[in-house]
Amino acid sequence: MSGHERIGASRRELLIGALLVGGTLVVGGTPALAAVADEADFVAFGPFVRIAPDDSVTVIAKFSELGQGAQSGLAALVAEELDADWSKVSVENAAADVKLYARGGFGIQLTGGSGSITDSWDQLRKAGAAARAMFVSAAAAEWGVPAAEITVENGILSHAGSGKHSGFGRLVAAAAKVTPPAEPKLKPASAYKLIGTNRVTRLDARAKSTGTARFTQDVQSPGMLIAVVAHSPRFGGTVASFDDKAARKVAGVVDVVQIPSGVAVVASNTHAAIAGRDALVVQWNDDKAEKRSSGAIAEQYRAMAHGTEAVQWAPFDQRGDAAKAFDDPARTLDIDMTQPFLAHASMEPMNCVALVKEKGAKLTFGCQSQTMDQNVIAALLGCDPSDVEIETLPAGGSFGRRSVATADYQKEAVEVARRMKGRPVKLVWTREDDMGGGYYRPLTHHRARVAVDAAGYPSAWEHRIVTASLMRGTPFEMVIKDGVDSTGVEGVQGSPYLKATPVVDARAFHPETKVPVMWLRSVGATHTAMMMEHAIDQLAHRAKVDPVAYRRALYAKAKAESHLAVLDLAAQKAGWGKPIEKGWARGVAVHECFGSTVANIAEVSLVNGEPRVRRVVVAIDCGIAVAPDQVRAQMEGGIMYGLSYTLFGDVKIEDGIVQNRNFDGYRVLRLEEAPIVEVHILPSTRTPAGAGEPGTPVIGPAVANALLALTGKPTTALPLVKA
Amino acid sequence: MTKLNINGKDREISAAADTPLLWVLRDEMGLTGTKFGCGIAQCGACTVHADGEAIRSCVTTVEMAQGMRITTIEGLEAKHPLQAAWERHNVPQCGYCQSGQIMSAAALLATKPKPNDAEIVEAMNGNICRCGCYNRIVAAIKDAAGVAA
Numbered sequence: 001m002s003g004h005e006r007i008g009a010s011r012r013e014l015l016i017g018a019l020l021v022g023g024t025l026v027v028g029g030t031p032a033l034a035a036v037a038d039e040a041d042f043v044a045f046g047p048f049v050r051i052a053p054d055d056s057v058t059v060i061a062k063f064s065e066l067g068q069g070a071q072s073g074l075a076a077l078v079a080e081e082l083d084a085d086w087s088k089v090s091v092e093n094a095a096a097d098v099k100l101y102a103r104g105g106f107g108i109q110l111t112g113g114s115g116s117i118t119d120s121w122d123q124l125r126k127a128g129a130a131a132r133a134m135f136v137s138a139a140a141a142e143w144g145v146p147a148a149e150i151t152v153e154n155g156i157l158s159h160a161g162s163g164k165h166s167g168f169g170r171l172v173a174a175a176a177k178v179t180p181p182a183e184p185k186l187k188p189a190s191a192y193k194l195i196g197t198n199r200v201t202r203l204d205a206r207a208k209s210t211g212t213a214r215f216t217q218d219v220q221s222p223g224m225l226i227a228v229v230a231h232s233p234r235f236g237g238t239v240a241s242f243d244d245k246a247a248r249k250v251a252g253v254v255d256v257v258q259i260p261s262g263v264a265v266v267a268s269n270t271h272a273a274i275a276g277r278d279a280l281v282v283q284w285n286d287d288k289a290e291k292r293s294s295g296a297i298a299e300q301y302r303a304m305a306h307g308t309e310a311v312q313w314a315p316f317d318q319r320g321d322a323a324k325a326f327d328d329p330a331r332t333l334d335i336d337m338t339q340p341f342l343a344h345a346s347m348e349p350m351n352c353v354a355l356v357k358e359k360g361a362k363l364t365f366g367c368q369s370q371t372m373d374q375n376v377i378a379a380l381l382g383c384d385p386s387d388v389e390i391e392t393l394p395a396g397g398s399f400g401r402r403s404v405a406t407a408d409y410q411k412e413a414v415e416v417a418r419r420m421k422g423r424p425v426k427l428v429w430t431r432e433d434d435m436g437g438g439y440y441r442p443l444t445h446h447r448a449r450v451a452v453d454a455a456g457y458p459s460a461w462e463h464r465i466v467t468a469s470l471m472r473g474t475p476f477e478m479v480i481k482d483g484v485d486s487t488g489v490e491g492v493q494g495s496p497y498l499k500a501t502p503v504v505d506a507r508a509f510h511p512e513t514k515v516p517v518m519w520l521r522s523v524g525a526t527h528t529a530m531m532m533e534h535a536i537d538q539l540a541h542r543a544k545v546d547p548v549a550y551r552r553a554l555y556a557k558a559k560a561e562s563h564l565a566v567l568d569l570a571a572q573k574a575g576w577g578k579p580i581e582k583g584w585a586r587g588v589a590v591h592e593c594f595g596s597t598v599a600n601i602a603e604v605s606l607v608n609g610e611p612r613v614r615r616v617v618v619a620i621d622c623g624i625a626v627a628p629d630q631v632r633a634q635m636e637g638g639i640m641y642g643l644s645y646t647l648f649g650d651v652k653i654e655d656g657i658v659q660n661r662n663f664d665g666y667r668v669l670r671l672e673e674a675p676i677v678e679v680h681i682l683p684s685t686r687t688p689a690g691a692g693e694p695g696t697p698v699i700g701p702a703v704a705n706a707l708l709a710l711t712g713k714p715t716t717a718l719p720l721v722k723a
Numbered sequence: 724m725t726k727l728n729i730n731g732k733d734r735e736i737s738a739a740a741d742t743p744l745l746w747v748l749r750d751e752m753g754l755t756g757t758k759f760g761c762g763i764a765q766c767g768a769c770t771v772h773a774d775g776e777a778i779r780s781c782v783t784t785v786e787m788a789q790g791m792r793i794t795t796i797e798g799l800e801a802k803h804p805l806q807a808a809w810e811r812h813n814v815p816q817c818g819y820c821q822s823g824q825i826m827s828a829a830a831l832l833a834t835k836p837k838p839n840d841a842e843i844v845e846a847m848n849g850n851i852c853r854c855g856c857y858n859r860i861v862a863a864i865k866d867a868a869g870v871a872a
């Protein structure tokens with residue numbers, strides 16, 4: 001997974017034959033194509049596959065590896081159609097090049113929305129199939145046999161009649177000269193040997209088990225400087241003045257410079273940079289800074305949701321006449337849910353290596369949104385985005401944080417580097433910088449008023465959501481329509497429960513926020529799943545109907561087939577309805593996001609007042625599971641992540657200052673709290689959908705629902721465990 | 724100059740006595756397998772062995788480490804059975820915590836070759852995995868130790 005290896009000129013000439021752009025095979029070398037090719041690592045088999053004389057197959061991944069395992073799935077798509085030997089397949093990160101590596105739909109190079117496999121499904125299978133056809137053609141010519149008689153298996157081409165066989169490597173030069181097929185033939189699913197099997201292993205497992213995987217934090221080069229920045233303790237604060245005398249006396253400190261986001265201590269090693277910052281004295285100007293507490297913000301959002309503070313509501317689902325729908329208080333249920341700011345808290349705190357050049361810059365880091373970062377840095381330096389070279393490294397987690405639209409930490413690295421004349425600078429955030437640095441999942445208040453019919457099912461649903469907009473001011477602003485940011489309401493909007501309700505009045509308000517906010521793994525679903533799934537259990541509880549049966553009735557009405565299928569599968573595997581020991585209860589929840597529907601059934605008890613989750617049964621419908629073991633891993637990880645924030649997640653702000661900036665104050669799930677997770681994947685022929693995020697938001701409501709069964713008390717605020 | 728014994732070799736260290744071992748290993752020795760996660764002994768990403776015992780190198784100073792045999796992930800016996808098990812179970816996700824996880828697990832197995840569930844929890848609870856690989860970490864430890872899952 002090291003940097004890019006430029007292909008030598010002589011070999012490059014030899015290999016000219018075909019170029020695969022955007023999944024479409026383009027034959028020949030027209031001048032326009034040559035221009036594109038010059039900007040990329042031109043290879044005969046297109047920008048996604050490189051095959052070397054030693055038989056090794058390298059898949060170029062335009063999607064970053066953040067832990068979600070997508071790169072192994074991407075490699076499997078190529079390897080399947082190429083009939084490659086999986087043990088000879090490796091993955092390399094693509095260069096930042098929007099012309100070659102943009103994703104469909106977004107038009108930019110970015111990893112997110114659980115869309116890596118979906119986006120690459122056709123593109124990479126075609127890339128593999130085209131390369132395979134080129135090798136078959138080359139072998140047929142060399143052996144003087146019909147191409148149709150040649151088979152490829154496990155990286156070996158063979159001809160039964162003549163007994164001839166060869167690996168890819170020996171035929172590379174000849175295959176590169178073959179004109180690729182205009183429309184490469186793809187295998188039927190029945191012929192898959194790799195896709196859908198546990199043979200798709202994590203290609204990075206060894207490097208990540210031996211300490212040899214190279215993360216941003218591990219980048220070292222001669223002359224490199226380390227920068228640690230003193231940031232304003234309050235969001236929106238700026239440097240008034242600073243005294244760096246003591247900082248400059250720390251052995252190893254090279255310089256202290258003011259940058260727009262604070263004061264940077266630059267040193268020859270990390271310890272000196274941190275010690276230097278500790279010695280720095282900075283006076284902050286808080287005139288424009290946020291000075292409220294998270295509690296005050298929560299109170300304000302509640303007041304807004306309840307109409308005691310007037311706001312301009314933006315409707316996103318309105319059907320029927322709500323005017324008289326809630327007239328019978330005996331048949332109306334009020335539901336509230338406050339959910340706090342959440343920190344992504346990836347294991348590797350944010351960091352970035354930057355080298356500012358005469359023209360442009362080179363960034364080396366766990367990049368998640370190459371195009372956004374290139375654009376921000378280009379605007380900063382006044383160069384063309386293509387002058388911002390990015391070497392993408394594996395990220396030590398992200399959960400969304402690394403695709404921040406403002407490129408806050410990337411920009412910070414460049415701001416320091418441009419003051420360090422031609423020397424590479426590694427910007428290092430400590431844990432405290434990372435968790436205190438903002439860009440949280442926004443604090444959110446949901447309020448619903450639900451009227452029910454004689455059988456206890458919703459007849460009218462009023463819903464209010466107060467949450468800061470994620471997309472305002474980002475390149476994705478177009479998702480805000482008529483005042484509604486779809487990423488703040490998704491999951492309420494489109495909910496099968498609302499579909500099954502005749503009268504609906506759902507509205508949102510997105511307050512301005514000085515506390516920076518952004519998406520976190522599963523985005524809107526992080527709070528909407530909790531609200532909707534816990535609301536349904538409260539309604540079922542009130543109607544004295546079993547929560548699984550209650551959902552079934554609503555899914556049938558809404559024609560939510562995927563919901564029904566995963567609910568039934570999970571219920572059956574979890575033994576729903578069977579007796580459980582005293583003091584334990586099961587809770588169920590189902591949610592759809594990123595094209596996948598997930599059901600969780602959790603077994604929960606209260607131990608010393610804290611919820612204890614011992615087992616979670618998961619059923620998922622994610623279309624074709626390309627790498628089933630990775631889907632399972634993402635369900636396991638998603639549940640741990642979701643359970644962690646449901647139980648403990650809460651960025652506490654007092655007087656504008658984040659109080660819990662490290663794992664001592666910001667509790668996260670540990671091994672002793674980890675439930676056993678059992679995953680069942682629904683067989684499917686549908687195009688693969690997301691797996692990285694959909695596992696996250698379902699566990700929270702499943703636990704809250706189990707607690708409701710156990711105690712009879714609904715949850716109205718998270719986290720469940722108060723610190 | 725201070726002398727430290729790292730991965731079986733005596734090394735001259737130029738860092739000051741109060742420097743955390745973590746930064747000496749990473750920045751001075753180039754042994755970057757040991758990770759920085761929290762700096763306050765909360766996450767376990769920086770776990771190394773001192774005389775065979777799992778310690779947090781972020782809160783262990785050069786001075787404290789003197790006279791001890793320090794082992795990092797790079798110095799773990801070649802192809803440690805835990806690493807093979809980690810691969811078999813596809814344990815890592817982002818991978819950033821995994822050096823620390825393996826070093827904690829290796830210290831456990833060195834003293835308790837057949838650990839029970841409670842012993843695994845006790846040895847591993849200080850190692851946070853934000854990707855949530857906990858089920859697989861336990862499964863891989865049991866596999867490597869040859870105890871029933």
Ligand code: FES
Nearest residue numbers: 760761762767781
């Ligand atoms: S970095 Fe040492 S325990 Fe977290």
Ligand code: FES
Nearest residue numbers: 817818852853854
């Ligand atoms: S694998 Fe990512 S933190 Fe453990």
